[in-house]
Amino acid sequence: MVCMTGRSIAAPLQTLFAELLQQAETTDPAGSVYERTRDGITYLYAKLPVGTTRVDRFLGRADDAAAVALAEAMRQGAAQARERRSLVAMLKRGGLAGPDRRLGAALDAIAYAGLFRGGAVLVGTAAYMMSGPLVGHLLPAPTLMTGDLDLATASLALSADPPERMEAILRRADPSFQAIMPLDPGNPASRFRSGDGYLVDLVTPQRSRADPNPKPLKALEAGAAPLQHLAWLIADPVASVALWGAGIPVTIPQPARFAVHKLILAQRREGAHRLKRAKDLAQAQALMAALQRFDPFLLEDALDSARAMGKAGWADPIDRSLKEIARSANP
Numbered sequence: 001m002v003c004m005t006g007r008s009i010a011a012p013l014q015t016l017f018a019e020l021l022q023q024a025e026t027t028d029p030a031g032s033v034y035e036r037t038r039d040g041i042t043y044l045y046a047k048l049p050v051g052t053t054r055v056d057r058f059l060g061r062a063d064d065a066a067a068v069a070l071a072e073a074m075r076q077g078a079a080q081a082r083e084r085r086s087l088v089a090m091l092k093r094g095g096l097a098g099p100d101r102r103l104g105a106a107l108d109a110i111a112y113a114g115l116f117r118g119g120a121v122l123v124g125t126a127a128y129m130m131s132g133p134l135v136g137h138l139l140p141a142p143t144l145m146t147g148d149l150d151l152a153t154a155s156l157a158l159s160a161d162p163p164e165r166m167e168a169i170l171r172r173a174d175p176s177f178q179a180i181m182p183l184d185p186g187n188p189a190s191r192f193r194s195g196d197g198y199l200v201d202l203v204t205p206q207r208s209r210a211d212p213n214p215k216p217l218k219a220l221e222a223g224a225a226p227l228q229h230l231a232w233l234i235a236d237p238v239a240s241v242a243l244w245g246a247g248i249p250v251t252i253p254q255p256a257r258f259a260v261h262k263l264i265l266a267q268r269r270e271g272a273h274r275l276k277r278a279k280d281l282a283q284a285q286a287l288m289a290a291l292q293r294f295d296p297f298l299l300e301d302a303l304d305s306a307r308a309m310g311k312a313g314w315a316d317p318i319d320r321s322l323k324e325i326a327r328s329a330n331p
Helices: 011-026 066-091 101-112 125-134 168-170 253-266 271-294 296-307 309-331
Strands: 032-038 041-052 053-061 119-121 146-151 178-180 192-193 197-203 214-218 223-225 238-242 248-252
Touching: 011 066, 011 214, 011 238, 011 248, 032 066, 041 066, 041 101, 053 066, 101 146, 101 238, 101 248, 101 296, 119 125, 125 146, 125 238, 125 248, 125 253, 125 271, 168 178, 168 192, 197 214, 253 271, 253 296, 253 309, 271 296, 271 309, 296 309
Parallel strands: 119 248, 146 197, 197 223
Antiparallel strands: 032 041, 041 053, 119 146, 178 192, 192 197, 214 223, 238 248
């Protein structure tokens, strides 16, 4: 494994990122307002950009004060979105990583559906990409590459707002998304794939070895694959923002927990999945190096917390991965 570390993010860029995050979490939805008249009554509508499409939203009658206020909020949201797009462009020019079109569009569709507000947590390499600004470092480019999106939920009651199917949500990112049906047709799908092969996986913490696979997410008409160690990973997640479009507010694991989880995961890779082992260790190494400079106590606390969970499945794989990283750094 090649030792890779990133460089510090300049203070002005960190300030810009913090401003973008605050704006993305608090500003009004961006919409283009238009009118339609039927039977002599004028109604207000808005088109909202979502993923790679536009969603029509009914606001109300043009003579209704609440509808007029909502229309004005949509117009203000559109102006605020233009300002945020400028911030996103500045941050990317400064070297911060942003998702490609497929990942960005999928995150935008998921955020629009309210899944992050409902408790979903982005995990996997996509979450790692969003971690750099939170630890004040540009993470090495080779560790940022991903061809899928992993979305975790601790609650099997996760629902869109308003309720709709997961497949319909993802089709706002790419209309070719389809559920990959499990071998048992009676089970719900936990994986979705676009026509060009982009994958979205839904996962949830494993509570016991008797857990069904997948567990049903009835409100989304989908399922979620149960995974060990996931409950610890997504405990007390943090907010970040994906640098795509006007900035997409997302929820990700604490970077220190992400790094430690990768140490464990690397030792659990079997068969073909062992090909991802080097990437697991590289991501853990890059985040740990950043945390050592940014706030070493965060990393120490995460390591202590994980080791306290047990020896065989927690402390032992952590220590093996740390030894492997140390050997690669000092061949």
